[in-house]
Amino acid sequence: MDANGLRFWQIADPGGFGIGADAKDLHWRPESGLLRLDRQQKAPSLAEDKIFARARASAPSPVSDPGGSFAWLDETGTLRTAGFGPGPVPLAIPPDSPPGVPTPTDLAFGDDDVLYVARNDGVLMVDRRERWVPARVDLKNFHAHRLAPAPGGGAWVLDRSTGELALLKGMPLRTGGIRPDIGEVFRPVEPNPRPPAMRRIRAARLPANVEPIAIAGSKSGRVAVLGWIEDEDAVLFTLEGRELVRRFALEGLRYPYGLAWEGEDRVAVLASDGGQPARQAFVYELDVPPSADASARPTGEIHRLIDPWAANFCNRLTEVPEYLVTGEGATAPQGRRMLRALSRATYARSGSVTIGPFDAGKADNVWHRLYVEASVPEHAGIRIWMHADDRGGRPPAPGEDDAPPWSLHIVGDAAHEDYPQAARASWCAERSELPFHPGLSPCPSALDRSGLFTALVQRPDSRVRRLSGRWLWLHVELTGDSQVSPELAAIRVHGDRFSWRDRYLPSFLHETLSGVDGEMEGAATRHDFLDRFLGLFEGPLTQIENKVAGSWLLTDPAATPDPALPWLGSWIGIEAGRGEAAEGLRERLRAAPWTARLHGTPGGLMAALELATGGKLVVGGGIDLEREVPRPGQLALAEFDDHIVRSLVLGMSDPRGGRPPAILVGGSVTRGEIVVIEGWRLRRTFATILGADLADENDPLTLGLSVSGNSYVGDTLILGDQARREVMALFSADLPQSAADRAAVADFFERLAHRVLVLVRETPRTADRARLRQIAEAAAPAHVEITLATARQPLIVAVASLVGVDSFLLPEPPPRTARIGRTALGAGDRVAGSGRLDARADGPVSPPPVAVADGPAEVLAGRDFLLSAARSEAARGRSVDRHIWTRL
The missing domain is CATH 2.60.120 (Jelly Rolls)
Structure with a gap:
C-alpha cells in the first residue's frame, strides 16, 4: 500500500x-x-536416411574420460583408444564366459573410472584402475542393449526389445592377498557388502508402439530415452519417479539416433541428412511439464557440428556433450570436441x-x-x-x-x-x-x-x-x-x-x-x-x-539500500571491512542486537567468525521443550524443512519484549570448519603430559576421569600402557618437585585460562587467514590471547582427539591421488593409476596441452573483438609453438 x-x-x-x-x-x-x-528454431527439414540412422543407433557409443582420452569400436569390431601418444592403440576387453558374440552393443564410461560394456544381454564391468578383476552382471529375462552412466558409479540399462529400464549398482570386491581360512574367524557368506547387481524398474517401460533408440543420463541422475514411432515424429521420454513419461515429440525429426544431456534441463540429439550426420545438433528445452500430445522445436541456439565422426555422443557424465571428430580422408577419429552453441540465437x-x-x-x-x-x-x-x-x-x-x-x-x-x-x-x-x-x-x-x-x-x-x-x-x-x-x-x-x-x-x-x-x-x-x-x-x-513515508526503512538493515549500509553501521560502531561485500555487512547489522550482548564472550567470538564466513541470521521458530534450552553463544541443532543443521544460538525468545529466537547458520563455525577452543578446556590434555592432577568430572572435552589405554595427545604422542610408564617416569606428579616447579605448572595453567585457540580448516571460505585473525582479535577481550592455527585434516575434538573420534561435520573429502612432495604417508592420499581409457596416460607420454581461449562473452554485430590464447599451457618440458583457431 x-x-x-x-x-x-x-x-x-x-x-x-x-x-x-x-x-x-x-x-x-x-x-x-x-x-x-x-529461443526457438524452425522445425528441422532434413533428408533423413533411416538405414544410416538405424546403423548408427545400433552401433556402440564412443566413450571419453575427463583426462582427454577416448575410445570407439572400429569397422573390424576392435575397441581402440587414443588421446595420449600418436595414433590409436587397442583396448582389450575380456571375453565372456561362456563365450558369446564378441561385439558389444554399447559402451559407457562412469565417473567411477569403470568401462561398462553391454554384450550378450549382460553388462561387463572393466575397472580402468584395476582395483578388481572384470565382472559380468546379468538380469533374468532382461536384455542389456543400451547404456548410460549413472552418477556415483553404475549405469542405466535399456532393453530395446521390450522397452524396459534397469539400474546397475555396486562394485566387485577389491582384489586382495590370499588369506587361507583356517576356521578361527567368522566370515560373512557374501564378503562384498555391495556386490554389483542389476534391478529392473518395474514401472519404467516404453509404450508398445515406440521403438527404443538411445538413452542418456545426466550428472544429477536424470534419465532420457529417445524412441521412434512408425510414420511419426520421434518422441522423447524422461524418467519421472519410477515411470518413463512422454515429454514431447521432436517436430520435424523422425529418425534421430544420438542423445545426450546438456546440463540438467536440456537434451541434445543427432540426426542424419542424406546418409551422413546433419551439420548441427538439435537441443531441446525441458522447461515444460510432460504432455501426451505436445511437440517441441529446437532451442534457438545453433549447435554446429565440426567434422563429426558418424556415431553417437561420447557416453559419459558431463555438463556439455562431447562428440568425436575426423579429418579429411581419415578413417578413424582424430579427437573430440565439446558441443558449443553459436553466439547468436533465434x-x-x-x-x-x-x-x-x-x-x-x-x-x-x-x-x-x-x-x-x-x-x-x-x-x-x-x-x-x-x-x-x-x-x-x-x-x-x-x-x-x-x-x-x-x-x-x-x-x-x-x-x-x-x-x-x-x-x-x-x-x-x-x-x-x-x-x-x-x-x-x-x-x-x-x-x-x-x-x-x-x-x-x-x-x-x-x-x-x-x-x-x-x-x-x-x-x-x-x-x-x-x-x-x-x-x-x-x-x-x-x-x-x-x-x-x-x-x-x-x-x-x-x-x-x-x-x-x-x-x-x-x-x-x-x-x-x-x-x-x-x-x-x-x-x-x-x-x-x-519515500518520505518509508524513510524508516533506511534504519532497517534488512531493507536499507546497499550504499546506506556503512552509514547505518556508523550509528552503532560497525564499520565495513576492506573489500567486504554488502551482503556480509548487512548480515552483521541484522545480527547486531544479539551479538552486542555476546561481545567479549566465546559466543561473541564464534558469532563474529560465523558472520565473516558466510553465516546467515535466522529469526523465528520454536524451542523443543523436551530438550535442554540452549544458552546464547552455544552451538545447537536446528530443524529446517525436515533437515537437521548445526546452528549458533544468538538469543532465545523474550516474553517481555516479544523478541523471537535468533540463530546463525551456514558459516564456517556451524559447518565445523572453524573450532574455537578455550585454553582452560585443554587442561586435561596438558595434565596428562605434565602429570598434574586436574580431575573435572563435568569437563565437556574429556568427559571426566575416563581411562583409555590408547589415548591420543596432539598429533603424534600416544599414551598407551608402555608409553604411559615412560612419560610418567619423567613427568609423574609423584616425583619430587621443587616449589619452583610447582609454581611454574600453576603459572602455566593460569596463563592457559586466558588463551583461546581458533582452529581453522583449509576451505575457500576460510582462505583469508589474516582477515580471520583480525576479526578474532577484535572480538576477544584485551586480556585474552588469540592463537589461530591451520589444520589440513578434518577437525578433531581437542585438536587431535583423546579418543580418536572424527568430529568433522561435513561429508568427508574424498582421497586424492598421491603427489610427490605433497602427500604424507598415511594421510589419506592413494597411489593409483589415472583410470584413463588410453593406458598411455600413466606415462611416459606427456599429457596434451591445455587450450584456453579468452574473449568477450557477447559482441555487438559489426564490432571488432579480440581473442587471446595467452593463458594456454603446454605439457611440462614443452612449449606452445602455434595456436589453431577454428571458425564455426
Missing part, C-alpha cells in the same frame, strides 16, 4: 506468468528471474499468456497505474492488454472470436508501431516505485530501454478512458524480430484510482459522462483529459511521498 492508501497486485514468478500451463512461446530464466521469448517472434483475474474486492473499481520492470531492446516490445468487469469470467484473448474490448498498454518502440493510439509506458529513473527497493530486474537501467516503466491505466478511443471493474485480466504479449527478445521481470497494477481532479478540484470539473455514454468511441472529454493530465504529475510526486 502506497502513501495514498492504494493497494497493488504483482506478477514476478513463473507461476504467475503461467509458465508450464498457459504461456505460449515464452521462457522463464530462473537464474535471473526474467521472462523472455522462447527467438520466437511473439509469445503471449493470459493472466488473472486480480480481485479488487469491490464493483466498479477504477484501476489506476501500471508499472513494468523490463528490458526492451531495439526491435522488441511488450504489449499488455487489460480487461476489467464485474463478472470475473475468463474472457477470450484479443483477436479471438467474441473477445471483449481490451485496453492496450505498450512498453518499447517496436510494440508501438502498429498501435499509435495505445497508451505508451514512460521510462522512470527509479529502479522501483516502492520506496528504497532495488527492483526485481537484474538488468542495468538505460534510458527508454531498461528499468522501470509506468503508464496510467486507460482505455484508448473511448470518451471516458477510465478502466473500471472488480476483476482485472491481463494478456501479456512479448514481440521481437527473431534476433532479440524483451525481458520482463515484474508487472504491478495499482488501484483504486487516486484522482487529483476528483480529490482537490471543484465538482464542475468532474466527469459528467458515465455508463454506455462514457464507453462510446470518440475523442476524450475535456474532464477526462484533465484527469489524465494531472496523473502525469501524480506519479512521480507519489513516489516522493512514498
Whole structure:
C-alpha cells in the first residue's frame, strides 16, 4: 500500500506468468528471474536416411574420460583408444564366459573410472584402475542393449526389445592377498557388502508402439530415452519417479539416433541428412511439464557440428556433450570436441499468456497505474492488454472470436508501431516505485530501454478512458524480430484510482459522462483529459511521498539500500571491512542486537567468525521443550524443512519484549570448519603430559576421569600402557618437585585460562587467514590471547582427539591421488593409476596441452573483438609453438 492508501497486485514468478500451463512461446530464466521469448528454431527439414540412422543407433557409443582420452569400436569390431601418444592403440576387453558374440552393443564410461560394456544381454564391468578383476552382471529375462552412466558409479540399462529400464549398482570386491581360512574367524557368506547387481524398474517401460533408440543420463541422475514411432515424429521420454513419461515429440525429426544431456534441463540429439550426420545438433528445452500430445522445436541456439565422426555422443557424465571428430580422408577419429552453441540465437517472434483475474474486492473499481520492470531492446516490445468487469469470467484473448474490448498498454518502440493510439509506458529513473527497493530486474537501467516503466491505466478511443471493474485480466504479449527478445521481470497494477481532479478540484470539473455514454468511441472529454493530465504529475510526486513515508526503512538493515549500509553501521560502531561485500555487512547489522550482548564472550567470538564466513541470521521458530534450552553463544541443532543443521544460538525468545529466537547458520563455525577452543578446556590434555592432577568430572572435552589405554595427545604422542610408564617416569606428579616447579605448572595453567585457540580448516571460505585473525582479535577481550592455527585434516575434538573420534561435520573429502612432495604417508592420499581409457596416460607420454581461449562473452554485430590464447599451457618440458583457431 502506497502513501495514498492504494493497494497493488504483482506478477514476478513463473507461476504467475503461467509458465508450464498457459504461456505460449515464452521462457522463464530462473537464474535471473526474467521472462523472455522462447529461443526457438524452425522445425528441422532434413533428408533423413533411416538405414544410416538405424546403423548408427545400433552401433556402440564412443566413450571419453575427463583426462582427454577416448575410445570407439572400429569397422573390424576392435575397441581402440587414443588421446595420449600418436595414433590409436587397442583396448582389450575380456571375453565372456561362456563365450558369446564378441561385439558389444554399447559402451559407457562412469565417473567411477569403470568401462561398462553391454554384450550378450549382460553388462561387463572393466575397472580402468584395476582395483578388481572384470565382472559380468546379468538380469533374468532382461536384455542389456543400451547404456548410460549413472552418477556415483553404475549405469542405466535399456532393453530395446521390450522397452524396459534397469539400474546397475555396486562394485566387485577389491582384489586382495590370499588369506587361507583356517576356521578361527567368522566370515560373512557374501564378503562384498555391495556386490554389483542389476534391478529392473518395474514401472519404467516404453509404450508398445515406440521403438527404443538411445538413452542418456545426466550428472544429477536424470534419465532420457529417445524412441521412434512408425510414420511419426520421434518422441522423447524422461524418467519421472519410477515411470518413463512422454515429454514431447521432436517436430520435424523422425529418425534421430544420438542423445545426450546438456546440463540438467536440456537434451541434445543427432540426426542424419542424406546418409551422413546433419551439420548441427538439435537441443531441446525441458522447461515444460510432460504432455501426451505436445511437440517441441529446437532451442534457438545453433549447435554446429565440426567434422563429426558418424556415431553417437561420447557416453559419459558431463555438463556439455562431447562428440568425436575426423579429418579429411581419415578413417578413424582424430579427437573430440565439446558441443558449443553459436553466439547468436533465434527467438520466437511473439509469445503471449493470459493472466488473472486480480480481485479488487469491490464493483466498479477504477484501476489506476501500471508499472513494468523490463528490458526492451531495439526491435522488441511488450504489449499488455487489460480487461476489467464485474463478472470475473475468463474472457477470450484479443483477436479471438467474441473477445471483449481490451485496453492496450505498450512498453518499447517496436510494440508501438502498429498501435499509435495505445497508451505508451514512460521510462522512470527509479529502479522501483516502492520506496528504497532495488527492483526485481537484474538488468542495468538505460534510458527508454531498461528499468522501470509506468503508464496510467486507460482505455484508448473511448470518451471516458477510465478502466473500471472488480476483476482485472491481463494478456501479456512479448514481440521481437527473431534476433532479440524483451525481458520482463515484474508487472504491478495499482488501484483504486487516486484522482487529483476528483480529490482537490471543484465538482464542475468532474466527469459528467458515465455508463454506455462514457464507453462510446470518440475523442476524450475535456474532464477526462484533465484527469489524465494531472496523473502525469501524480506519479512521480507519489513516489516522493512514498519515500518520505518509508524513510524508516533506511534504519532497517534488512531493507536499507546497499550504499546506506556503512552509514547505518556508523550509528552503532560497525564499520565495513576492506573489500567486504554488502551482503556480509548487512548480515552483521541484522545480527547486531544479539551479538552486542555476546561481545567479549566465546559466543561473541564464534558469532563474529560465523558472520565473516558466510553465516546467515535466522529469526523465528520454536524451542523443543523436551530438550535442554540452549544458552546464547552455544552451538545447537536446528530443524529446517525436515533437515537437521548445526546452528549458533544468538538469543532465545523474550516474553517481555516479544523478541523471537535468533540463530546463525551456514558459516564456517556451524559447518565445523572453524573450532574455537578455550585454553582452560585443554587442561586435561596438558595434565596428562605434565602429570598434574586436574580431575573435572563435568569437563565437556574429556568427559571426566575416563581411562583409555590408547589415548591420543596432539598429533603424534600416544599414551598407551608402555608409553604411559615412560612419560610418567619423567613427568609423574609423584616425583619430587621443587616449589619452583610447582609454581611454574600453576603459572602455566593460569596463563592457559586466558588463551583461546581458533582452529581453522583449509576451505575457500576460510582462505583469508589474516582477515580471520583480525576479526578474532577484535572480538576477544584485551586480556585474552588469540592463537589461530591451520589444520589440513578434518577437525578433531581437542585438536587431535583423546579418543580418536572424527568430529568433522561435513561429508568427508574424498582421497586424492598421491603427489610427490605433497602427500604424507598415511594421510589419506592413494597411489593409483589415472583410470584413463588410453593406458598411455600413466606415462611416459606427456599429457596434451591445455587450450584456453579468452574473449568477450557477447559482441555487438559489426564490432571488432579480440581473442587471446595467452593463458594456454603446454605439457611440462614443452612449449606452445602455434595456436589453431577454428571458425564455426
